[in-house]
Amino acid sequence: MKSKWKSALAGGGLGMVAALAPAPDAAASHQVPGFEADASRLVGAITTKGVVAHMNELQWIADYRDGNRAATTSGHAASVSYVRRKLDAAGYRTSVRSFDYPYFKLRGTPSLSAGGTSYVDGRDFTYMEFSGGGSAAGRLVAIDVQIPPPASGSSTSGCEAADFPPAGAEPAIAVIQRGTCDFSVKVANAAAAGYDGVVIFNEGQPDRTDLFPGTLGEPAALPTLFTTYALGQKLVTLADAGGSGRVEVKARSEMRKTYNLVAETAGGRADRVVVVGAHLDSVREGPGINDNASGSGAILELALQMAKLKIQPKNKVRFGWWGAEELGLFGSTAYVDSLSEQQAASIMAYLNFDMIASHNYAWLIQQGNPDSAADKVVEQVFTKYFQRARLPYQYTPADGRSDYAAFSDIGIPVGGLFSGADAIKTEKQARLFGGVAGQPLDPCYHKACDTNRYISRRSTLVLSRAIADTVYKFAMTERDIRLENIQAAQARVMTVQTGQEARYRGPHLAR
Structure with missing residues (x-):
């Protein structure tokens, strides 16, 4: 992930610290209207062992391919092949889609x-x-x-x-x-x-x-x-x-080609699609296990367990493993740019998962467009999971630094989960989540030490199960939140640094 949601975290860790347990779908007060589907069977099928196994495989791929899985490398190609083999075996319809992106290397x-x-x-x-x-x-x-x-x-x-x-x-x-x-x-x-x-x-x-x-x-x-x-x-x-x-x-700067991997359920309404995404590439400095084998592994395990449990979604679920995110969100942007007007209109929501295993984690619910009632609904569905499970959480505002940006820019409701990058853990966060205040949430962010030896398994499990719960509820809902978005601003105006306008391409400011 580029330095995601690095800036201020909205206050409001509203949950209470509690022992980790599968989240039962309980009282109506802990449900969002229209999103009451009981996800407990799928949530219970998500295990630390299952998600971490994919992270370990991606670590092994990096180990034997120059220590990284960056776009255009053999490590990224092998990562795409691994994920696709798993999905094909589970019965998903998969496609690998190439796109051009700008390459830069300082010499x-x-x-x-x-x-x-x-x-x-x-x-x-x-x-x-x-x-x-x-x-x-x-x-x-x-x-x-x-x-x-x-x-x-x-x-x-x-x-x-x-x-x-x-x-x-x-x-x-x-x-x-x-x-x-x-x-x-x-x-x-x-x-x-x-x-x-x-x-x-x-x-x-x-x-x-x-x-x-x-x-x-x-x-x-x-x-x-x-x-x-x-x-x-x-x-x-x-x-x-x-x-x-x-x-x-002294630099090499040119256009290159890399890939997105897309898979979707056979069933579900094609005019009500839930897109679930994570980037599969790493930075060149390391294998990128938290960033972002963790998000990639979580949605892969979710897809596999949905197939194993023979879940028949009411709404089609489409999974995307994006390429070249670390270089400027190019994979997700290429995917959105390829959509026809009708295809874009069919997407009910985009759910983004980028870094969920940070060693010094906080559990952060990513907020979408503040002018969008539909984005608020996505946020609420995530929030209710943490409340039912009696787990702490905080909100973090969107600033355009991860793959949700291209979807939000064309008015698609967005949301996601995140466990932290290079932002410093506050005293309040240390009280809520444990860990060490004054240290980065992920001390190995964009470094060679971002390996499977330096992840939080607890955070991996908590956020993977929260992902499963929310995706299931969107897959089963008959409520169309797009209808609540008509009055919302279609383009998200990102603001950082004392309210002055700025925008990001990956980890870097473009303005």
Whole structure:
């Protein structure tokens, strides 16, 4: 998972800590109207052993294939083959669907110098993901920057072609301020105006001063770096004085092909589809067992137990194992983009499961579009499970950093479960869930140590059973929550960092 739901967690761990037990479907007060189907048989069939067995298999695949299961690698291909073999044997209709995605690999340390000073990678500046490879040396040109930053709103530096004076015959480097539009728009405008390289600096608003991982979303033509606001100020001053600089990014940036795996039940209404998804790829740094063999293994075991128990859903259930999520949600986005209008309208809800076995876990119910009554229903169905089981939980707001984003953007109700990434466990969370306050929820997030030796089996079981309960209730409901979504905003406006507009592609900010 890209740094999922990393920011603030909504308060309200409303449940009470209790011993783990299968969740009985009990009093009406603990049910959502229309979602009363008794899932206890399916929930009871979900075991730690069953889910962890799939995680162990994906660990073994990574062990024998360069230590990871990243998109376009043999580890990812073997992961797809493993999951598909299990589903085919269980009687599912499966398909592997290829799609193109942008690939980026840094091949050396980037460099930035200006006015006779060489700056430090990782402290003063960093590369922008999908930067063009190469170097550029020439005069610095400040592009409609605002220092100090605007008192309200955001800088519009570089968002319009008219912001850029012609670069001229001599090499030139555009110095652009973050704000308003995507980084990719700023770089494309610079390329169109004839510039040879780009430096984008942070905006200068509160919480917009430091370095962070940014992305251009797809391969760009120009070498592009990102700097702190402090360094940006220096570069602007130098540009105004007619100074020059040099940027270099040693990188490979190109389009590649990878895969999604989709399976669905034979039965169930095709005009009322419940899509259940998890990404199957890992980062290149490690095998990705919590992120996200855990979510992938949970929905695989759910699919297998549904087949074993011969469950006949009223609504069709479609499972998706997405590729290239870690690189920018590309698999789920490709799937949504491939849907016809009729196919999209047939999806009643999308349920997303990305990291459920975090070692220092919290049990987090992902909230969807706050303007959508239907998304609220999805949240309530998850919530009632934890209340019936007398288990603690908290809510976490959607910020567009996992595979639900593409579904939400076209108005499909979404929700999910998550046990935490690199956010620091609070004292309140330590009281609710145990574990160590002041430490990351997943200390091995995006690291080589994200292995099957460093997972929480308790969290795996609790969240896997919550998944089973909610999927079953959606599979059996006759209530069509899409009808409750008509007045909702169709596109989710994501906000982070003091309410300023931003959006993510995988782990990286795109704006």
